[in-house]
Amino acid sequence: MRRFLYFDVLGSDFPGVLLICSVLCFLFTGCNTCVGIVSNPGGSGVVTVTNPSTCSVPAVKGNLRPRINLSRALAATPSRVRHIYVTLRGIQANPNASADDDSGGWIELAPELAHKPLQFDLLAQSEESCPPNLLVPTAVPADVYRQIRLQISPNEPASDHSVLEQNACGEIGFNCTVTEEGDVRTINVGGSPALINITSAQIADGFFSVAPNRDADLEITLSGYSLLSLPATQAPELVPTFTATLVPPCAPR
Secondary structure, three states: OOEEEEEEOOOOOHHHHHHHHHHHHHHOOOOOEEEEEEOOHHHOOOEEEOOOOOOOOOOOEEEEEEEEEEOHHHHOOOOOEEEEEEEEEEEEEEOOOOOOOOOOOOEEOOHHHHOOOEEEEOOOOOOOOOOOOOOOOEEEEOEEEOEEEEEEOOOOOOOOOOOOOOOOOHHHOOOEEEEOOOOEEEOEEOOOOOEEEEOHHHEHHHOEEEOOOOEEEEEEEEEEEEEEOOOOOOOOEEEEEEEEEEEOOOOOO
């Protein structure tokens, strides 16, 4: 008989839990028992397994749903720009705060975007408990994540990139601004490659934790931005500032 015992000790007394697990390992020796721990960053990712030659630990996952919001402070700031449309083709997270774009360990948080990109209005305001730009919950490995990146569809996408079913920017590209006068202008977002990184300094507490078999929303909030003017032959560069925090799942009204 194989038993799997998991302890979620996020925010708990980690040394105390280790002592309990040691006792359990002693009691269940010879019973083919696995004891797994998902811990806080002080002991991140610690997994203790008894009978390692015969014990196979199943992947432990939690459900995470990204959502993109506008900060109240930014919403209250007067601006001629009424809409900033940005097309996302991926949202990923990495446990390593220093991971670069070519590093391994990037986990997909919204895999459906790779096949069906979504265009978001970063300045959209909603009073609903569940904003309209909510994505589908995704099962991701239980871990502590310290970095997020947003993959942006360039205005001239590669041939293997899916296109939008509806495009608020029209024929000028997939990322644009719309002013209060109705002027639509193409913008460049994220450089080349088109990526926006949300570092640990921009994540509440420097990390977010995905707990086993639990549901949570990852709230990604636009807290500021600037539009860099470039030569007349080039589109302005959008430089956004995002913050991120883990919140309970929103409930539709």
